[in-house]
Amino acid sequence: xxxxxxxxxxxxxxxxxxxxxxxxxxxxxxxxxxxxxxxxxxxxxxxxxxxxxxxxxxxxxxxxxxxxxxxxxxxxxxxxxxxxxxxxxxxxxxxxxxxxxxxxxxxxxxxxxxxxxxxxxxxxxxxxxxxxxxxxxxxxxxxxxxxxxxxxxxxxxxxxxxxxxxxxxxxxxxxxxxxxxxxxxxxxxxxxxxxxxxxxxxxxxxxxxxxxxxxxxxxxxxxxxxxxxxxxxxxxxxxxxxxxxxxxxxxxxxxxxxxxxxxxxxxxxxxxxxxxxxxxxxxxxxxxxxx
Numbered sequence: 001x002x003x004x005x006x007x008x009x010x011x012x013x014x015x016x017x018x019x020x021x022x023x024x025x026x027x028x029x030x031x032x033x034x035x036x037x038x039x040x041x042x043x044x045x046x047x048x049x050x051x052x053x054x055x056x057x058x059x060x061x062x063x064x065x066x067x068x069x070x071x072x073x074x075x076x077x078x079x080x081x082x083x084x085x086x087x088x089x090x091x092x093x094x095x096x097x098x099x100x101x102x103x104x105x106x107x108x109x110x111x112x113x114x115x116x117x118x119x120x121x122x123x124x125x126x127x128x129x130x131x132x133x134x135x136x137x138x139x140x141x142x143x144x145x146x147x148x149x150x151x152x153x154x155x156x157x158x159x160x161x162x163x164x165x166x167x168x169x170x171x172x173x174x175x176x177x178x179x180x181x182x183x184x185x186x187x188x189x190x191x192x193x194x195x196x197x198x199x200x201x202x203x204x205x206x207x208x209x210x211x212x213x214x215x216x217x218x219x220x221x222x223x224x225x226x227x228x229x230x231x232x233x234x235x236x237x238x239x240x241x242x243x244x245x246x247x248x249x250x251x252x253x254x255x256x257x258x259x260x261x262x263x264x265x266x267x268x269x270x271x272x273x274x275x276x277x278x279x280x281x282x283x284x285x286x287x288x289x290x291x
Contacts, residue, residue, distance in 0.1 A: 004037055004044065013037075013046060013053070013062065027062035029053060035074035040083065047073035047085055052093075052102055065102060072115070079121035086116035086128055092145060105145055117168070118159045129166055131155055133185050135178070148183075160199045160206060167206055167218070169196050175208055175216070175225060189216060189225040200239035202246065207258075209236035209248045215256075215265060231256060231267040 003016040005023070013034070014023040034048040044055035049072050052065045072088030083095035085102070092105040114130040121127075126138035127148065133156055137148040155171035164180035167188075173195025177188045189196070194214035201207060206218035208225075213232040216225045230236075237250040248256040248265070255268040 026055075027053065029064060035072065035087070036076070038076045040076070040078045045076060045083075045085075047076060047087070049073075052085065065100070075116060075119050077119050077121050077126075079124075079126050084119050084126065086119040088115045090114060090116060090130060092116060092119065092128060117156060118161055118166075120161050122161075122163050129156075129159060129161075129168075129178070131157075133168070133176075133178070135183075158197065158199045160201050162201065162203065162206075167199055167201070167208075169199055169208065173197065173210060175199065188218075197235070197237050197250075198239045198248075200241055200246070202241050202244060207239060207246065207248075209239055209250070211235050213254070215248065228265065231265055 004026070005014050005016075011029050012025045013027040013029070015026045016023055029046075029048075029051065034046045034051070034053070036047045038045045038047070042057055044057075046053040046055075052073065053062055054065050055062050073085045073091065073093070074087050076083065076085045078084075081097075084092065085095075086092045093102045094105060095102050114132045114134070116128050116130050119126070119128040128136045128145070130136070135148040136145045138144075139146050156168040156176065157171070158169045160167045166178035168176050168178070170176050172190070174187060175189035175196055176185050178185050189208070194211045196208045196210035196214070196216070198210070199206065199208040201218075204218075204220045208216050208218075213230040213234055213236055215228040215230045215236070217228050218225050232254045234252045234254040235250050236248045236254060236256070238248070240247045240249070244260065246258040247268075248254075248258075256265045257268050258264075259266050
């Protein structure tokens with residue numbers, strides 16, 4: 001139930017003290033920026049440029065782990081007790097629990113030169129999708145990553161994955177879908193007026209947000225994206241889910257919450273006067289951080 005954040009200028013990891021209602025510095029790091037913090041089985045991992053920082057709740061200590069050549073890590077997953085992290089330039093690294101070291105994985109294709117957008121586990125298989133839309137699968141018997149399938153795209157950014165299906169935002173701000181049945185990417189939604197910037201979902205309930213407060217929702221029954229009524233005209237840059245709840249946020253302190261009971265998005269009031277970048281929710285408490 002604790003809340004952690006990484007500061008860019010001070011290069012510190014900060015924990016929120018609920019009693020004092022303020023952040024407290026937990027760890028100083030010397031490397032470049034921290035891109036993401038993951039909690040997996042009560043262990044915390046901070047991923048960055050050439051850096052992996054681990055928090056052990058048993059010893060209550062943070063420590064920098066070996067991350068040589070692990071450029072720009074920002075996505076992580078766990079499968080069968082094993083940890084994997086990935087990021088820029090196709091880097092994929094594996095955590096060896098016995099040696100407590102991260103091991104860089106061999107690259108077997110030029111497609112690895114592109115950034116890994118997401119690494120994920122599904123149906124007992126470990127997969128990764130890169131910025132060109134290529135799908136890779138981990139071959140356990142050969143202990144190597146292999147090109148799996150999918151036609152290449154120009155570029156994809158934000159990604160939402162459920163089972164073997166993937167939705168993503170391409171370089172033009174359009175929505176594309178990876179159809180695992182035919183192993184191809186398909187164009188699903190495009191708008192020359194309002195570019196999409198973020199995508200997320202809860203199960204088959206998939207949403208995307210973007211410029212000028214635009215919000216679209218994927219109708220699983222019809223297979224179509226429907227435009228939604230938005231209470232803001234500010235750009236929306238991120239979507240966050242917690243359980244069955246969803247928030248959208250972005251520039252000029254814009255924060256929206258989806259009311260599933262009445263099926264509509266509602267504007268939330270904040271005292272912020274800056275653009276918001278990340279959000280965390282626990283129970284009835286919600287935190288946002290920004291510029």
